[in-house]
Amino acid sequence: MTDxxxxxxxxxxxxxxxxxLTLTILFFLLLIWRANAGSLDVxxxxxxxxxxxxFFYSVNYRTLIIRLTSESLKLxxxxxxxxxPLDNVEGCCxxxxxxxxxxxxxxxxxxxxxxxxxxxxxxxxxxxxxxxFKIKEGLVRxxxxxxxxxxxxxxxxxxxxxxxxxxxxxxRADRLQSGDERA
Numbered sequence: 001m002t003d004x005x006x007x008x009x010x011x012x013x014x015x016x017x018x019x020x021l022t023l024t025i026l027f028f029l030l031l032i033w034r035a036n037a038g039s040l041d042v043x044x045x046x047x048x049x050x051x052x053x054x055f056f057y058s059v060n061y062r063t064l065i066i067r068l069t070s071e072s073l074k075l076x077x078x079x080x081x082x083x084x085p086l087d088n089v090e091g092c093c094x095x096x097x098x099x100x101x102x103x104x105x106x107x108x109x110x111x112x113x114x115x116x117x118x119x120x121x122x123x124x125x126x127x128x129x130x131x132x133f134k135i136k137e138g139l140v141r142x143x144x145x146x147x148x149x150x151x152x153x154x155x156x157x158x159x160x161x162x163x164x165x166x167x168x169x170x171x172r173a174d175r176l177q178s179g180d181e182r183a
Contacts (some may be wrong), residue, residue, distance in 0.1 A: 007068035007156045011146050013123040016106040020058035027051035037060070039118065061107045066147060070159055070160050073131065075121050075145050077108055082143060086164050088134050091159055094146045095128035121145040129153055 027050040032112035060078030067074040073084040097113065109120045117139045122128055126146035133141055147153050 004070050005065065005067065006070060006160055007153055009066045009149060009153070011064040011066065011074040011126060011148055013106065013125060014124060016123050017058060017062060019106070020054050020061065022178060023054040026056050029052060038115070038148060043078060052129055057107055062145060064123070066145065067155070068153070068156060068160065070163065071107075073157070075143070077121050079106060082121070083129060084137075084143060086135070086157075086160055089157070089161060090132040090134045092129060092131045092154060094150055097128075112141075116141040118142040118144060131157075 027047050031044060031047040031051055033045060034040070037172075054107070062079075065074075065076040067076075071088070072086055073089075075082045075084075088163065105119075106123050111118055118130070119134075119140045120128070120143070122144065123146045126148055126159070127150045128144045128146050129150055130142050130144040133143075
């Protein structure tokens with residue numbers, strides 16, 4: 001893979017970070033309240049699990065890094081990375097979702113949209129791009145992600161896809177019929 005960087009963006013959200021920190025503190029205080037009451041019961045375990053979950057969210061989902069090269073799209077959200085080879089991109093566009101699906105949470109989510117299973121790397125207040133795969137990766141057929149510059153990204157990925165298609169060898173029909181696939 002070449003490292004010819006076409007696009008690089010770091011996306012973060014103070015509102016999302018504040019939400020995760022607020023929930024982390026809330027469940028930590030509830031855990032302390034249960035411990036001070038002398039009850040380390042199921043409810044205390046639930047508070048501990050929720051505190052741990054939101055603490056992880058507040059640390060891991062601070063920044064989404066988007067890197068586009070002529071070979072691939074790489075999304076990094078904390079310890080999670082997803083790489084999409086441009087050879088596997090069928091199309092891309094702005095992601096238009098119903099309000100409940102769009103506001104369904106920040107971080108990494110998996111959902112079914114228009115009968116297609118999708119991974120979503122997102123923040124709530126930024127627009128999203130959706131990338132459709134030619135060949136699904138596991139169960140995932142689309143990936144969406146937040147960006148502050150959707151028009152720039154869409155223009156650059158379309159240019160990269162056009163350049164990639166133009167660089168692919170053309171197989172002549174007469175050679176295909178004879179079984180010879182050399183151009």
